[in-house]
Amino acid sequence: xxxxxxxLASCDPGYVIYVANRxxxxxxxxxxxxxxxxxxxxxxxxxxxxxxxKVNPLRAKELYRLSKNQNILLFSNLGVPxxxxxxxxxxxxxxxxxxxxxxxxxxxxxxxxxxxxxxYININ
Numbered sequence: 001x002x003x004x005x006x007x008l009a010s011c012d013p014g015y016v017i018y019v020a021n022r023x024x025x026x027x028x029x030x031x032x033x034x035x036x037x038x039x040x041x042x043x044x045x046x047x048x049x050x051x052x053x054k055v056n057p058l059r060a061k062e063l064y065r066l067s068k069n070q071n072i073l074l075f076s077n078l079g080v081p082x083x084x085x086x087x088x089x090x091x092x093x094x095x096x097x098x099x100x101x102x103x104x105x106x107x108x109x110x111x112x113x114x115x116x117x118x119x120y121i122n123i124n
Contacts, residue, residue, distance in 0.1 A: 015117040016076040021066040022124045023095060029064040030092040038075060038087060046073055081119055083108050093123055
């Protein structure tokens with residue numbers, strides 16, 4: 001009985017990484033596969049929020065539009081963020097005439113810790 005209670009009480013902590021548009025203009029996020037494809041649940045607010053930002057679904061790469069002050073869940077995982085886990089080859093964030101490329105080599109430098117286990121890639 002004690003073992004069962006211990007198993008129920010313990011859970012692996014995880015983290016979530018968001019891209020946050022803090023600028024006044026639209027920002028576009030380009031990924032090599034659909035963000036929503038990695039979600040466990042294909043329904044609910046998180047899924048709906050991601051799909052609602054999708055632009056031009058006929059492209060070879062996935063494209064999402066973030067209006068000012070919008071966030072999009074990029075990915076989540078167990079443990080804490082580390083450079084060894086990044087579920088994309090790369091992610092491009094396109095703002096005006098600038099493009100920011102994020103991959104395993106620079107992910108950690110781009111993260112800002114938020115509340116709880118949330119991390120943000122802020123676009124200003």
